[in-house]
Amino acid sequence: MAAPAPTRYRDFWPHYVGAHRRAGTRLLHFAGTSASLALLMIGLLLGPLWLLALAPVAGYGLAWLGHALVERNRPAAFEHPLWGLIGDFQMYGLMWAGRMDQEIIQLDLEGKLPFDVHSAELNNW
Numbered sequence: 001m002a003a004p005a006p007t008r009y010r011d012f013w014p015h016y017v018g019a020h021r022r023a024g025t026r027l028l029h030f031a032g033t034s035a036s037l038a039l040l041m042i043g044l045l046l047g048p049l050w051l052l053a054l055a056p057v058a059g060y061g062l063a064w065l066g067h068a069l070v071e072r073n074r075p076a077a078f079e080h081p082l083w084g085l086i087g088d089f090q091m092y093g094l095m096w097a098g099r100m101d102q103e104i105i106q107l108d109l110e111g112k113l114p115f116d117v118h119s120a121e122l123n124n125w
Helices: 009-018 023-045 051-071 080-097 100-109
Strands: none
Touching: 009 080, 009 100, 023 080, 023 100, 080 100
């Protein structure tokens, strides 16, 4: 029996983490988010403004590549676009802080992950 669809972001977060259990997927998300932020900053501060249009292409392009080639699953953003974006930035912040592995382990200890944590690739990326 499938788990019920989340109705709150805090219920969505474990689903999001479960869709990013492979280190390569998380690395591509990190690179995509970094590239998006860089394009936004450069476009706003230095121009040209058309760089702003490339920001979502870089971010989503690398993330979706990770889902297609590494994780082999459907991006969480397809079901919940806003929550997926929030989840990406939450994961990005945890990765910068070196705490993403701990987040995966903690969610597993709480029984909230839709996978066995031992099948995850832990190393913050």
